[in-house]
Amino acid sequence: MPPRVSSLNNRFSEFVNAAPLVSVFKSFVDPVVVVAVLYLLSIPFQVAFDGYTCVLAAFGFLLSAQVLDGLFLFVPGHERPLFGLGRFAVQWLFICVTLTLLGWVSGFAAYFHPPFILAWFVLAPAALIGVHALFRPIFFLPRDSVETQRRAVVIGANRPGVALAEALQTDPLHRINWLGYFDDRELARLPGVKASRLLGTLRDLPSYVRHHGVHNIYISLPMSSQPRVLAMLDALSDSTASIYFVPDLFVFDLIQARFDHVAGIPVVAVCESPFMGLRGVLKRFSDLVLALLILALIWPVMLGVAIAVKLTSPGPVLFKQRRYGADGESILVYKFRSMTVMEDGDKVVQATKQDQRFTPIGGFLRRSSLDELPQFINVLQGRMSVVGPRPHANAHNEQYRSLIKGYMMRHKVKPGITGWAQVNGFRGETDTLEKMQRRIEFDLDYLRNWSIWLDLKIVAKTASSMAGDKNAY
Structure with missing residues (x-):
């Protein structure tokens, strides 16, 4: 299934059926456990819970709330107790490394006894696993326990209605007995719907709700059916059932969809940058940490490449090209010069295999991605991210924005040195429209599903595939 289709289904399912318990654990329980372990350890280690410790606790709370998935042992559709433990281990390791680097760079670590911090790094995840294991039997009650389930029906067997029904049946964290x-419409016009699940027409609904004790009613009708919806609500006015409206979000290309409020008025965000609020702070912080670490390791390589570029061809060492940054604003992106030309106008010709414009070492620089190294300076400047949609020349943006639907959505975030499309084989020349379309599909998939975990995965895959990429030239 193409990334856009599968991602859209996943995002819709999350949007209409996000388990409240997951949200509670992610936003409150897990971070509180992390801070509680820090506080309890301060007693045997005789560490005063003063301003310095409170700052450490605050960073631990915020990182845990943002990085940990919440209920990592309770993945919908997987009732194995240890499912998700490996993912949790990587997420906790990221928190530990981030706090360690932050303390080292700022000098804050000097205020803490190392065994105290090490004990926290070891015991906090153990406590999290214990808490999750303790609550697991409560969350995974027997599915056939009718007393614990709320009876629900879905009005409208359309695409969002079917997606909701499937989510209600497969998510073990919801105690809902979906009836049908x-x-x-007639059954023949409802492909994939079993006859036993079609309970009747809208006229039959009020009677069915009263006689079967329905608790939840999910209305999945198009907005054009407003008169029918109002009539149905009026017919259900003497019912105690909870009524929910399921918007048809499939008509939108969802990018970080969520509910919000503007001046007290509820709105639905269907296309928004994933880096809003605390997520943006975390993304910027991870960019700075990664960029500083990588530059500290590769500066000898960059110096050697700069000397080689200068000695093998006339012209500047760095090539500066205007690209689209966040919100489509123009930025200057740095690269080691790999060609004898400095194209940055209204027409830019992409590099091809055996391109005659390459300098003596230009082909090698592009195949090995060494020409991209100066972009870590762009990251420190705040113009780029380590991971994100790769920046295209402005001329290419103007060419493709009218040819590919959703092309400009990739510019809702800062461009990246590496990206989800690149590690999936869509790197280098895009000599056909289909190749560019596939690249954009992966870019938008990244925006819909961004997480620190995904960024780390992309960085790891980039490092392992830098040498010998056949699409790099």
């Missing part, structure tokens, strides 16, 4: 659909 109500739809005015």
Whole structure:
């Protein structure tokens, strides 16, 4: 299944059926456990819980709330107790490394006894696993326990209605007994819907709700059916059932969809940057940490490449090209010069295999990605991210924005040195429209599903595939 389709289904399922317990654990329980372990350890280690320790606790709380998935042992569809433990281990390791680097760079680590911090790094994840294991039997009650389930029906067997019904049946964290659909259409016009699940028409709904004790009613009708919806709500006015409206979000290309409020008025965000609020702070912080670490390791390589570029061809060492940054604003992106030309106008010709414009070492620089190293300076400047959609020349943006639907959505974030499309084989020349479309599909998939975990995965895959990429030239 193409990334756009599978991602859209996943995002819709999360949007209409996000388990409240996951949200509680992610936003409150897990971070509180992390801070509680720090506080309890301060007693045997005789560490005063003063301003310095409170700052450490605050960073631990914020990172845990943002990085940990919440209920990592309770992945929907997987009732194995240890499912997700490996993912949790990587996430906790990221928190530890981030706090360690932050303390080292700022000098803050000098205020703490190393065994105290080490004990916290070891015991906090053990406590998290214990808390999750303790609550697991409560969350995974027997599915056939009717007393614990709320009976629900879905009005409208359309795409969002079917997606919701499937989510209600497969998510073990929801104690909902889905009974079936109500739809005015005949069964023949409802592909994939079993006859036993079609409970009747909208006219039959009020009677069914009263006689079967339905608790939840999910209305999945198009907005054009407002008169029908109002009539149905009026017919259900003497019912105690909870009624929910499921918007048809499939008509949108969802990018970080969520509910929000503007001046107290509820709105639905269907296309938004994933780096809003605390997520943006975490993304910027991870960019700075990664860029500083990598530059500290590669500066001898960069110096050697700069000398080689200067000695093998006339012209500047760095090539500066205007690209689209966040929100489509123009930025200057740095690269080691690999060609004899400095194209940055209204027409830019992409590099091809055996391109005659390459300098003597230009082909090698591009195949090995060494020409991209100066972009870590762009990251420190705040113009780019370590991971994100790769920046295209402005001329290419103007060419493709009218040819590919959703092309400009990739510019809702800062461009990256590496990206989800690149590690999936869409790097280098895009000599056909289809190749560019596939690249954009992966870029938008990244925006819909961004997480620190995904960034680390992309960085790891980039490092392992830098040498010998056949698409790099």
